[in-house]
Amino acid sequence: MPSDMTTDERASGALRVLEKACEDYHSALVATSEELRSLLDAGSATAEARAGRTAAELGAFAVGHIDIEKFAAFERTGEPVAVTEAPRLEAASRTLLSLLEHGNDLYYVNVDPGADLRDAVARGLGRAGRAFGAARTVELARSGKYDEATHGGWTDSFPPTLWSRREKQLAPPLVVEVDGADLRPGGLADFLDGEQKIVLVVRGVAPPAALARLITPGLLVVQTENPADLGAVAEAAGPAIAALVPADACHFTHSPAADGGRGRLVVRHMPTEEPKRPLGSLSVFQQTEAMRHLAALAAGWGLSAPETTAPSGDGASVPAPAASAADNLAAWILRQADISGMG
Amino acid sequence: MSLSCSSLLTPVDEDREFRLDDYEGARARWCPGCGDHSVLTAAQRLLVDEQLKPEETVFVSGIGCSSRFPHYMKTYGFHGLHGRALPVATGVKLNRPDLHVFVVMGDGDCVSIGAGHWVHATRYNVDMVAMMLDNNIYGLTKMQTSPTTPQGYKSNTQPQGSWLPALNPLEATLGITNASFVAQTAEWIPAHLFATLQAAYRHRGFAFVRVLQRCPVFTEDIYLDAVRNPEMIDMLTHPDGVELPESLRQIYTSEVRHDPKNLAAAREIAADTSRLRLGVLYRDESNPRYEETRHLPLHTAEDKIRILNEELDQYAV
Amino acid sequence: MRVLVGDDTAVQTRAEQSRIRTTRQPQCTVEVVSDSGEGAQKCGQTFGAVSAKMGNGVWTVEIIPAEIQPPPRSPAGASGNRIRIGEGVVTNWGDRTNVAIAFNEQVLLARHRLDAIEEDAILLVENMWATHKDEDIRAEWAAAMDELGQANYRIIEVPMEEECLTIVENARKGKNMFALGILCWIFDRDMEITREQIAHAFRKKDPEITERNHELLELGYSWADSHLDVRIDVTPGLSPENTLVMNGNQAIAYGAVAAGMDLAAMYPITPATSVSHQLGEMFYKFGGVVHQAEDEIAAVGVALGASYSGKVAFTITSGPGLALKTEFLGLSVMSEIPLVLVNVQRGGPSTGLPTKVEQSDLLAALFGQPGDAPHVVMAPATIEECFHSMITARRIAETFRTLVMVLTDANLATGVQPFPRPTLDPAWQGSLPDMSPVPEGKAPYDWDEETGLSRRFIPGTPGGMHTLTGLAHDENSKVAYASAINQKSSAMRSRKMAVLQSTLRPPVVHGPESGDLLIVGWGSTKGAIEEAVDRAREEGLSASSLHLRFLSPLEPGLKGIFGRFKKVMTVEINYSDDPDMPYITDENRRRGQLAWLLRAQTLVDVDCWTRVLGEPLQPGAIHDVIRANVSKGGAA
Ligand SMILES: Cc1ncc(C[n+]2csc(CCOP(=O)(O)OP(=O)(O)O)c2C)c(N)n1
Ligand code: SF4
């Protein structure tokens, strides 16, 4: 097991930016575990235990003024859960409590050099997602539908492939530290749904435009050197992914449009040269393709919908493209050269 | 959208799909031809379109004909006090940001007895849709003058005609600091009504929608001309507000491009009552929302007790 | 007797010090009075806190000016604190003051004219006014000293201004700490604790301010050491271990947190507001929020909306606010949404006496909502109970789907008293409301025919969709005007009160369970009543008392208890006609509010003695009432 403790200052910075999402998730964990506690309390109750609980809940003002046993008799408990299901509830409760103990490390994974990025993200989400597994286990248990063969182990791991629409809306954010040489984000598209937020903190030399391949109309994609740009990820209304990359990589933001259009792409920095050396298992071709893809998107979109390329904030706008796609790209890359300092 | 305050425990069949009848409550008992029927249909369509879970949707209302609305929905409903729907809705949303909150008020409800709450709810900018169904009269109590009754219009309390000029709810709402969404639509144009409610629902913040509503019993004549003569109506359109639904292009030919970001223009439009304008007058999502002040419950009961103990140390002898 | 301490006696030798007389007293009442804004309150509060920390019993109350903007140096401007300390527990503000320190002679005169000062009291007064350049002031001083001189006080002039000016430029800002130093010397307070307390009080200010205040404290102490000859020993007899010192409003605020509530909605109103100040400082740490609404109606509406959608919320107010909230309170009852309302009572009607104590809202609390609106009303009797009552209130609200009103008053709100530190229990926060899917066929008001209890369907609960309404409704929350349904639903709402009452224990009588006179009280008067009863019994009078915590439903067994006494009377801080006033007959006499209630509920001829002086009742005054009534009642 790689150790998932933040080491890079940028990673803790990213967690801070995602604080709201972390808190949302954390508070859902708290609410669930509190609710589960209530359920367990109610379920286990003998009349005596219930009176004890009532006495505790009524507090000191009741002493001498309220007959606890009588009062407890009027307490309504939740719909009782079958005794045989108690072990499932307890397992679920343990899962939630252990997730709460993780604190913010729950939202962080480290990808060991050479390891697979997609696997690591799946692992991170599957870990935090155990909360969903635990909640489902409780629901199944109390509705009498729990089946060990199908649902067993959900409290131990609950991968995003199993998440429901609502769970994806509640998705835990994830900050991932990864070597530039392992930055193959293609597989991450599988997870980018609902309200999922992922921030990749890239170590060392990085392919220039790795995230460009993830650009789709409804996805917020950010590649940047500046942690301040991550704010957009935190605030995004849908799924979002960002990578903190070195200064010499491409810096861009693709924001989705509310109306389902193709969104707005702002490129703040393009390297003057295309990549010359392979990086880990990423060939020169693969790296270049991603970069060209970005340029093509920027240019192509500029063609038919000028408003999508209007200057925004500190970003440079994409100029109206020349006639052919190839010329267009060349011209475009060249013209970006003189603004490289503005990223 | 954050589902912060809620627990993860939800029923097993939760990816179910909702159809219109999943949102239909008791049979609506408004007068035949009452505009409220059409608002109800639009709201139900909106919920289908947005696939809102009935149990996570709350319709809060006051008292009046229009305020019976929640009974006809199969969501949670809160049919509270005359004029006081907004505080209740604010409480619901502050406590449960995960719920979808819709408020239905009459004109008397909203801008007369509830006027204070209307001003402040606008300023709080809590994320919800607030519809004011404006029939220019008190319907339920049988035809008393309302603040929006046209000057000179006769009622049971002012049989000689309303003495004062009508209050202009759009102009007034646009004058309130931190207003973030102000729109006007008419129930007799269902496609526009739907589009407007959808824009309101999707707006993050307090979305105030004045719905011009026909009351065939007491104020039949007020909107009659506008219903019959679409050319009397200017449609305010913009990608950031509502676009004119395709089906209406032939009928409503007077389309005015209006950028809802432009507050000054919005105020001008609202103040000029020489024509009826429908559409989104103003919209700004960057305004602070009051529910953002809410700190999430991040602590279990045990944690809270520990923090409380630390707090009490200050008072320890 | 008038003793002037001038410069001639300033230098004392060690030998002279032995002439300092120390008197031991089981309890002693101290007042610090000034024009408002001169910091007398801070001096008094600090003195009280230090005493508590040393193990004295303490009760502190504020002395609030009679006018809002009184001119300086006017009797109407007297402002400050009364601190009663004792060897053991102190439960009330006592009778008259034994030691007073005043920043001008006019405020002292005000206290004298109010008969607030004990005959042989020691009065320390700033003497800069005697030689003031303004002739009128000098004349006022002379006249006041003349008037005070008629009484048997020991008056000591203190050159506060002159002394303070040796340290600070503006003596107005420093006299309070100088005065504190004097009090510390007289009562031999622990100076280390005092310094800490000052540092705590000024923790949010520049540290230099704390330093300056420490210097002033020392100055006052050493001035007293070299000029005064009387010290008072109130030996701390309590273990200060595990004790908290706070006022009732702070206790309410922390009680609400302990009870697991996390939404308070309010509109500022004296004397309730400081609850929200306290919450504002710390509520967020617990995920709580204080909503300051646009008015009281909105405040209760927000609280109700929040309660409806989950955990019980609460609203805090005082008389005029309670009036505004009534319509929503009725809705809470009608729709059975649990809600906690804290009403910190002040003088009324109307704007009344905003800062002063009264217990005049009892009947309004019970019956103020038009229509039949049964709900719970409870009243903590001490500051400690203010804390604990919030926990019980929330629990009852939840279990019985009901409105619970907690009535406190200005005396509890601003009084400061040490009490045993509660051992906090996470269970106080209760369980989360049940949001498990609603089984098919269950109705939102599935009243148990016996008890009227039913499960509450909270938004988010699958299968529980319904529209809650303030209109008459059936089990399904469907609007229903049918007579049988209204009769039944009214009965169901009312039944819950009977069921709650069946779980209450009969009150415990303070003193013998039978005798000549039983005094019945509620709320903040407990300490004064019991002290008076104890004094009376020491004199051999047959008197007991009983203090009610639950006013609705009433605690059980009252009729039986009342029957064992020859006479039963309430003692309350609200208005009643005295029987010997003109026109007053037994038939038209308007009685105290609790008396009214007890007569109606028990058919016992409950008498009353009540006062609305804008101040807590004094044990001495109640003692007099007992004397008068035991001889009368005893003979009857
Ligand atoms: C406090 C209070 N005052 C008065 C009423 C009586 N009342 C009920 S509805 C209403 C006015 C309804 O008019 P409006 O809000 O315009 O709603 P409409 O019926 O026209 O939809 C009034 C005055 C009430 N229910 N409560
Ligand atoms: S009176 Fe008017 S507003 Fe009320 S239901 Fe009838 S038509 Fe509608």
Ligand SMILES: [Mg+2]
């Ligand atoms: Mg109306």
